[in-house]
Amino acid sequence: MEIQNKTYTLRNCRFLVDSEKIMENSNIVINNGLIESIGKEIEGDELDCSKWIITPGFVNSHVHSAMIPLRGYYDDAELTEWLNKMWEFEKSMQRELMKLGSEISVLEMLSSGTTAFVDMYFNPDDIEKLTEKYEIKAAAGYTFLDSLFSPEEVEEKQYQLKKCKNFFPIVNVHSVYSVEEKTLIRAKELAEKTSTWIHIHVSETRKEIFDNKKKTGKFPVEYLHDLGLTRLVNAVHLGWIANWEIDYLKEAKGATHCPTSNMKLATAGAYPFYEMLTKGVNVTLGTDGAASNNSLDIIREMKTAVLLQRHSYWDTRVKALDVFKAVTENGYKLLGIKGGKIKEGYIADLAIFDSSSIYPLLKDRIISNIVYFATSEAIVGTINNGKITKKDYILDKKKKLVNKLNELLNKI
Amino acid sequence: MEIQNKTYTLRNCRFLVDSEKIMENSNIVINNGLIESIGKEIEGDELDCSKWIITPGFVNSHVHSAMIPLRGYYDDAELTEWLNKMWEFEKSMQRELMKLGSEISVLEMLSSGTTAFVDMYFNPDDIEKLTEKYEIKAAAGYTFLDSLFSPEEVEEKQYQLKKCKNFFPIVNVHSVYSVEEKTLIRAKELAEKTSTWIHIHVSETRKEIFDNKKKTGKFPVEYLHDLGLTRLVNAVHLGWIANWEIDYLKEAKGATHCPTSNMKLATAGAYPFYEMLTKGVNVTLGTDGAASNNSLDIIREMKTAVLLQRHSYWDTRVKALDVFKAVTENGYKLLGIKGGKIKEGYIADLAIFDSSSIYPLLKDRIISNIVYFATSEAIVGTINNGKITKKDYILDKKKKLVNKLNELLNKI
Incomplete structure (x- = not known):
């Protein structure tokens, strides 16, 4: 070779x-x-x-590559408690450790056939360097998360990221529940101005749906749609969406399913894989990070996705080819690259x-x-x-x- | 080394x-x-x-080792239709191919850390030779299945199997729905006479429960219990059992969960892992065969078992240690060997x-x-x-x- x-x-x-x-x-x-x-x-x-x-x-359409140091750190709680536990570790996590985590993630992904990934964390400039070093493609960006960073700060840093051969700056927004509405609008404007798209966790848990409905009167995908964001997003998780919200995702860049992470964190729900396919949504797959999966092997993720669908629907309508297409053709479509x-x-x-x-x-x-x-x-x-x-x-x-x-x- | x-x-x-x-x-x-x-x-x-x-x-407590040639042959149907498809291939399957399948299975299992397995197929004499060749332990026996073999024939061949260093003859019964009641009683007597136990698929699908209830007035585990079999069995699948049937399994040799196979064949249901643990049932894990899983890697099976439980219960009560114990300590307990x-x-x-x-x-x-x-x-x-x-x-x-x-x- x-x-x-x-x-x-x-x-x-x-x-x-x-x-x-x-x-x-x-x-x-x-x-x-x-x-x-x-x-x-x-x-x-x-x-x-x-x-x-x-x-x-293969394209891993949702990962937090820096989180390798948190693999196995805490495995036994549902999302909210788990996020708090992660934070205990992350608040003192040095930049060096994040960088090391991302590099190990890149090598794990390459060694399981992954040639591109969509990342969310705090070190997109490290990711850019890694894409140059290993010729792997990545979409990454700074992350809007109001409790940690001012939106101005995120926006300013984001403008410093440049598109290169293998690196695609995107706008990361942690979730609807961790930013204010004005931040969502700012993220939309930033994505439009910089001709890119938004990567966001959406409708992951029942609690998120409940809280969003209470706060805004709307379900999360519906809410994003009414703010004009759905045509711009790679929406990740979607375990708890209403059937009629699927229509809003037809125009989305991607709708990423992370079956292992959802199951391990007991978020339950069911990403409506078959309905998404039927309606022509761009169905993609992600491993999520090493702290919640805990593997970054997209080959394993393909299998788990079929298993979960078959278990949820009591039938075998989702097939091997559907998930294979999700990690190849659909993944490159999300990235806007003629590939897959x-x-x-x-x-x-x-x-x-x-x-x-x-x-x-x-x-x-x-x-x-x-x-x-x-x-x-x-x-x-x-x-x-x-x-x-x-x-x-x-x-x-x-x-x-x-x-x-x-x-x-x-x-x- | x-x-x-x-x-x-x-x-x-x-x-x-x-x-x-x-x-x-x-x-x-x-x-x-x-x-x-x-x-x-x-x-x-x-x-x-x-x-x-x-x-x-690790102990793989349920496998059909000969079925490697059927890996990927037909993946897209629920159990009954799937079994019929398997049969199309199996009816012309030569002994040589079965033997080759079993040997490849043994090597796959060894290469993923498995040191013992419980097998059901038609070639236990081949399995015996493989246990000698590779020093892997196996429990296997001829299979009662009324449509294919007369019970007399199975019993006669079974008496020819001898316990050796690594080989443990057991009585295989395909299922309650594929043998008559008198065959079940015969299998029980054979197990008692030869001081061994029975390996049987039980309560795998809704259809099985429905049919058994209609035919006998009882749920499958209840039915086996009333015939005096539960104290003798390694009962496999158990995705559709009533809560009160768990009590009958306390005395069983093992209660084997095969999450991947169940999910892939869309049998739905939920093996009550946590309740089994709470009641002191000997919880074990199996990959099932290469035609339904399609991997024989018990390390992957551990993870899938936790994922399915967490998804089913919407909480994280089943933990990594529980499945690790199931494939080590509990597996050797099923085999009656001081190991694990x-x-x-x-x-x-x-x-x-x-x-x-x-x-x-x-x-x-x-x-x-x-x-x-x-x-x-x-x-x-x-x-x-x-x-x-x-x-x-x-x-x-x-x-x-x-x-x-x-x-x-x-x-x-």
Whole structure:
């Protein structure tokens, strides 16, 4: 996997898999970070891929990457109590530890096939540097959260973030319950002015719905819609929304489901996955952070999403392909990048699976075996903007940083 | 990991973890397949374990090991339709393919830290050979299933199975809905005569409850109890039991929860995990087979079990330690083996985790990080009856068998 040329060929890939097709023994020509052709053509250096399954890279549409130091810190409470516990740790969390957490998160995500993520925390400038270092894509921004930061301060810092090759500044708003209405309006104006979108937790718990209804007379999604925000948002969680609120999300950038985090924090509710699909909402998936999931492995998240839907609906209408599409095609759509498919002119962001780990290896079982059976152990690398990143390199980097993390936390 | 002596020391284990304690930098002296001491003593050859976390090996209390060829064959239907689909494949399934499936299952389980399993299929004699070959423990037997086998035939073959070092003959009964009452009574008598127990699917779907109530006037667990079977059973699934039926399970050998399989097949219902614990039922966990889960990784199953309980109860009363105990201490209790703890006189069946994969590496977060974060990728080997089995060896063996499986299935 030493190829760094601008034009090269992934030759004879055992399988190519995206949400539209599965091809056997085909080539992918990559040129200048983009997919140039698929089929029998060969250009530039050749890489034998006869033992690999190639899929689009995965998008983790909701994560708090800095929170690795909080993994396993406190697991046993519902959201409000849990958030307070997190805060006990976070209020004294040094910038260095946040940065280290984000870097370990990036390496964990790459090692499970993730090529892009949407982040919410306090260190988007660190995230920008990491996207440069590892060629992973990220959407991140400073976070409106009235108890901690003045909206003016957030806005001012936000203007300092610039769009780069792999970094996409977005407006983070913690939630409707943690900011005033005027902050929401300010966030909307900021997103419009800077031509970006808003990333926000919405309708996560019953309590949030109850409180918002009491305060504003409206349900949270309805409330955001009436303020003109729904067309701008990646709305995350949505476990407790009314059926008619789904209509408001048709125009949203994304509607991100985080099944593991919701279940672990016992928020109950049910993200209406099937209804969202039926109405054409851009359904995306996220792991949430290491403190609530506690894994950042989007492959596991695909499976858990199907399981939760099937359990909630007492039927099997949500299928492996739906979640596979959510983390590939839909994820890149959220980011506004021509990616998430193995198609001419699309970005060469790809995940590489060892075909001996996905078995029985039969064409009509591949998506099932990726979603329900595979673990990140099957990932041998990713391709980011056409550049191959080996899993071994990632794991080696991670090991060093984990040692540092353990040293730092043992001192606290 | 080349030590094969009868007495040796796992020296300076970074952490020892069982359901009762967590110890740092301790030794385990192993003698003749048993744990002789824990602490500072050293005997025989020494193995540096300063980078390892040692736990008891895990017990997968319900699996259909032969079903690997059916992984991904059909994923999208509820139980009855799904069983019919399985049967389309199974009716022409050759013995060779069953055997291959079971061997791959054994290797998958070992590679995720499993040292014992409870199997139901048609090839217990193959299972016996595998337990000898790989030193994994298994409880298995021929299966009473009236539509396929006469009870006389099952009983006759069952008498040919002998208890060995790692193999425990048990009486498999498919379910209350697939055998007549007289078969259930015959199975009970057979279990009593051969001093063993019964492994049976019970109360998996609403349909089963409805049909059993209509046919016998009783709920399935109640029905088994009135026939005198509950004290003999490992009852599997139990997603649809009445609260008062839990009392009948107090005397059972085990009550096995298979959350992934239940969710994937949309059986809904909720195994009453917390009530079972409260009443002192021996709560155990199983992956179920590769056709319904589709993974045999008991580490993933621990996490899914907690998630489903928290989702069902809207609270966090079921915790990481509860599921960890279910797959260690409780699993060995089901098997009637003094194991599942790291304790003097207990069997040396252990799982070895690479400590750099379980982070942040802090004593009070270890169980959480094993249950909610770890994948089988963190497992570097198992110890079975004191004998060390390296993960590399297992993966290498598996790769060869997977090639064979793919060849065979591509011919069908």
